[in-house]
Amino acid sequence: MNTEASAQQLSYIENQASDARVNIELETEGMTLNLGPQHPATHGTLRIIVRLDGEQVVSAEPVMGYMHRGYEKLTEVRTYPQVTTLVNRIDWLGSFANEVPFILAAERLMEVEAPARAQWIRTALFELSRIANVVLFLGDMAVQLGATTPVFYAFRDREFVLNQIESVTGGRFHPNFDRIGGVKDDLPKGWIQETKDVLVRINSFCEEMEDLVVGNEIFQTRTRGIGIIPADTGLAYGLSGANIRSSGVDWDLRRDGGVGLIHDQLDWKVWTHPDGDSFARYWVRLQEVRESCKMVGQILDGIPSGPIMAKVPRIIKVPPGEAYVETENPLGIMGYYIISKGDLVPYRVKIRSASFNNVSITPWVLKGVYVPDVISILASLYFILGDIDR
Amino acid sequence: MGLVENGKLPGPLTTLLNISRKYSLWVYQWGLACCAIEMGAAFASPRYDVMRLGVIPFPASPRQADLVVISGTVTDKMAPAVRRLYEQMPEPKYVISMGSCANCGGPYWDSYSVTKGVDQIIPVDVYVPGCPPRPEALLEGIVLLQERIASEDMTDRWNRDPIVVT
Amino acid sequence: MSSPDTNAEEIVEESTEPQEELIVDDKREAFVDSITQDLGSSFIDSHIDPEIDVWIRVTQEAWSETAKILFEKHGMNFFNFLSAIDWKPSPFGREMDAAIDNLDDEVTVETEMEWGVAGGEKRFQMLARVHNPATDMGVNVKADLEGDFPEVDTWTLVYPGANWHEREVMEMFGISFKNHPNMVNLYLPTEFEGHPLRKDFPLLSRRAKPWPGIVDVELMPGESDDETEESGEET
Numbered sequence: 001m002n003t004e005a006s007a008q009q010l011s012y013i014e015n016q017a018s019d020a021r022v023n024i025e026l027e028t029e030g031m032t033l034n035l036g037p038q039h040p041a042t043h044g045t046l047r048i049i050v051r052l053d054g055e056q057v058v059s060a061e062p063v064m065g066y067m068h069r070g071y072e073k074l075t076e077v078r079t080y081p082q083v084t085t086l087v088n089r090i091d092w093l094g095s096f097a098n099e100v101p102f103i104l105a106a107e108r109l110m111e112v113e114a115p116a117r118a119q120w121i122r123t124a125l126f127e128l129s130r131i132a133n134v135v136l137f138l139g140d141m142a143v144q145l146g147a148t149t150p151v152f153y154a155f156r157d158r159e160f161v162l163n164q165i166e167s168v169t170g171g172r173f174h175p176n177f178d179r180i181g182g183v184k185d186d187l188p189k190g191w192i193q194e195t196k197d198v199l200v201r202i203n204s205f206c207e208e209m210e211d212l213v214v215g216n217e218i219f220q221t222r223t224r225g226i227g228i229i230p231a232d233t234g235l236a237y238g239l240s241g242a243n244i245r246s247s248g249v250d251w252d253l254r255r256d257g258g259v260g261l262i263h264d265q266l267d268w269k270v271w272t273h274p275d276g277d278s279f280a281r282y283w284v285r286l287q288e289v290r291e292s293c294k295m296v297g298q299i300l301d302g303i304p305s306g307p308i309m310a311k312v313p314r315i316i317k318v319p320p321g322e323a324y325v326e327t328e329n330p331l332g333i334m335g336y337y338i339i340s341k342g343d344l345v346p347y348r349v350k351i352r353s354a355s356f357n358n359v360s361i362t363p364w365v366l367k368g369v370y371v372p373d374v375i376s377i378l379a380s381l382y383f384i385l386g387d388i389d390r
Numbered sequence: 391m392g393l394v395e396n397g398k399l400p401g402p403l404t405t406l407l408n409i410s411r412k413y414s415l416w417v418y419q420w421g422l423a424c425c426a427i428e429m430g431a432a433f434a435s436p437r438y439d440v441m442r443l444g445v446i447p448f449p450a451s452p453r454q455a456d457l458v459v460i461s462g463t464v465t466d467k468m469a470p471a472v473r474r475l476y477e478q479m480p481e482p483k484y485v486i487s488m489g490s491c492a493n494c495g496g497p498y499w500d501s502y503s504v505t506k507g508v509d510q511i512i513p514v515d516v517y518v519p520g521c522p523p524r525p526e527a528l529l530e531g532i533v534l535l536q537e538r539i540a541s542e543d544m545t546d547r548w549n550r551d552p553i554v555v556t
Numbered sequence: 557m558s559s560p561d562t563n564a565e566e567i568v569e570e571s572t573e574p575q576e577e578l579i580v581d582d583k584r585e586a587f588v589d590s591i592t593q594d595l596g597s598s599f600i601d602s603h604i605d606p607e608i609d610v611w612i613r614v615t616q617e618a619w620s621e622t623a624k625i626l627f628e629k630h631g632m633n634f635f636n637f638l639s640a641i642d643w644k645p646s647p648f649g650r651e652m653d654a655a656i657d658n659l660d661d662e663v664t665v666e667t668e669m670e671w672g673v674a675g676g677e678k679r680f681q682m683l684a685r686v687h688n689p690a691t692d693m694g695v696n697v698k699a700d701l702e703g704d705f706p707e708v709d710t711w712t713l714v715y716p717g718a719n720w721h722e723r724e725v726m727e728m729f730g731i732s733f734k735n736h737p738n739m740v741n742l743y744l745p746t747e748f749e750g751h752p753l754r755k756d757f758p759l760l761s762r763r764a765k766p767w768p769g770i771v772d773v774e775l776m777p778g779e780s781d782d783e784t785e786e787s788g789e790e791t
């Protein structure tokens with residue numbers, strides 16, 4: 001953590017200490033506040049029970065399960081191709097990205113490898129779904145802090161990305177496009193040029209957000225120095241993705257542990273931020289969208305020709321074994337631990353979803369903050385309920 | 391509105407009331423899962439813009455709402471909250487069930503924790519199928535509901551079949 | 557300067573080429589060696605997928621100590637996940653699948669337990685994974701658990717992130733954790749009966765309404781088969 005951040009943290013702690021004294025003088029009583037399960041300021045149905053002392057949070061405990069749909073059990077009774085349909089719906093903003101680690105794990109067990117073109121198409125869609133996901137975050141975080149316009153911009157520009165995903169896969173949301181051994185279809189005609197136009201749009205959206213939100217003084221005062229997560233704590237809680245990179249950990253699976261995708265053949269950069277506060281998390285995600293645009297641009301220019309499907313049997317039976325594959329999804333690290341017994345259906349699938357770990361830090365990070373900061377911290381941690389509850 | 395509910399209002403007045411109700415539907419967004427994002431796209435995005443239909447998606451509480459869109463998976467743990475929300479809404483009230491999950495359980499038809507259809511807990515007026523339904527489908531559901539409201543007679547309101555968007 | 561170097565590399569490459577199947581993963585071998593020494597008799601088994609992954613299996617008593625050793629000595633400071641496996645074959649066999657899916661074999665109910673990599677002895681097995689971002693090496697840890705409602709030490713003292721994972725394991729498998737700060741249900745309502753991820757937990761909806769099975773197997777792109785005529789209608 002750099003000096004500025006630690007100074008900010010110190011002054012924040014000081015303020016809190018003095019506030020605690022005020023609380024004692026005012027003889028405030030403890031109060032329990034129930035945020036959710038349906039609350040405009042929480043995405044989806046997360047419920048948080050906060051115990052307050054005056055304006056300060058004494059303890060916070062998320063209550064989950066309002067969206068628990070039993071994925072891990074259902075995967076035991078679905079065949080492998082059916083599982084991809086199901087896991088699409090875990091992180092519903094970047095659906096395609098959910099399929100990729102599952103397919104890669106199954107491919108590792110079956111010892112097949114997708115042809116080069118399929119891998120490039122996969123990576124392009126992977127990054128497009130990241131854009132579709134994070135763009136909404138960029139607008140949504142601003143809404144939660146009181147600025148309504150950015151979310152309209154986000155929805156406006158996201159539509160164009162969804163259009164591109166739809167014209168390849170046929171689904172705006174839940175494409176179910178990835179297959180063991182390749183992808184279902186080739187790119188449609190004219191797609192490459194259209195996508196380039198969309199990327200220009202997204203880039204200008206990022207510029208807009210930079211001016212409108214990041215440069216905004218109110219936004220800065222509400223996020224800078226709020227909800228600081230030190231790198232060690234973040235790692236021990238299993239924080240991943242942009243949340244941990246904004247605490248200064250330079251770790252991105254796309255670059256470091258890449259399997260199956262072709263990120264290592266592209267020219268891009270991993271952004272980190274030393275502060276670890278809400279502002280840093282917003283800023284890192286903003287830069288990630290730009291990097292994704294860059295990557296998609298390079299993929300469109302360099303995509304090789306060739307087959308899009310390896311030779312796999314019609315009825316997929318996966319040989320016995322265990323494999324764990326994780327990828328850097330829009331929300332963080334997502335992985336599937338597949339145990340196969342040589343059947344049509346997996347014996348057990350453990351889904352390691354990013355938001356579950358990202359949110360498990362909330363009791364720690366919300367301790368001692370003020371009520372309005374609860375919203376900004378939760379928004380900046382960026383979770384999706386399906387990804388927490390599964 | 392007691393007279394309306396008893397069906398004792400003269401015809402022209404009913405028509406007038408129906409038209410006004412039709413174009414000022416306050417809708418409470420009960421976003422539960424993936425479908426909530428498509429609902430958000432229909433309600434908050436400039437491309438679909440539900441307000442041109444006379445639907446206002448910003449009530450602060452269910453007590454001000456005429457219509458609720460249940461969009462997404464209802465789990466057994468969530469079901470009591472859905473029920474309570476419905477009971478808080480003032481009459482006359484309408485329910486749109488959006489997405490396969492809310493209609494019948496959808497992809498989780500065999501799950502141990504999902505309620506197979508929100509119609510097991512509250513009456514539903516419009517079913518919008520799809521996983522997720524496109525925003526256009528939701529808009530069509532709303533338009534069909536408005537048509538029904540325009541010609542509604544309070545006395546046989548509960549005897550009708552629900553609308554199914556196809 | 558460079559030419560002798562490249563020559564040397566080429567020679568090395570040539571010499572390794574014939575024995576490509578025997579990739580030796582020094583990093584993971586060294587890790588397994590050192591953790592064997594640290595754990596002593598608590599260490600049971602290990603398995604290495606060269607260049608990919610490593611599994612170790614420890615005793616139930618050493619479960620929390622393993623976490624400490626991994627965290628302190630091996631720099632595994634990133635907590636990935638913690639879960640469990642039920643190795644008992646489902647008493648329903650493939651009964652809950654559609655008949656159409658049982659392609660070649662009759663519905664047989666297996667009763668023998670078979671374990672995966674790194675072996676096993678008992679019905680329940682803990683499965684956890686931690687990662688070292690600096691060396692980019694993750695390790696899967698397994699431990700056999702005694703009994704039908706086992707109890708094992710918590711990991712939360714080392715990895716606070718394990719808190720929710722352990723609550724999940726508790727309600728899904730019925731495995732409880734000693735010294736856990738808040739051992740209550742995470743997802744399911746408190747009155748829920750049973751442990752869904754156990755293999756003998758039935759999905760009742762499947763009993764009431766049989767699964768239709770694989771009704772349409774889609775053609776792979778570029779694959780020509782007898783059914784191409786049918787799929788041709790789509791275009």
Ligand code: SF4
Pocket residue numbers: 089423424425426461462463488489490491492496497520521522523
């Ligand atoms: S119907 Fe489909 S898209 Fe809608 S909530 Fe259910 S799974 Fe998600």
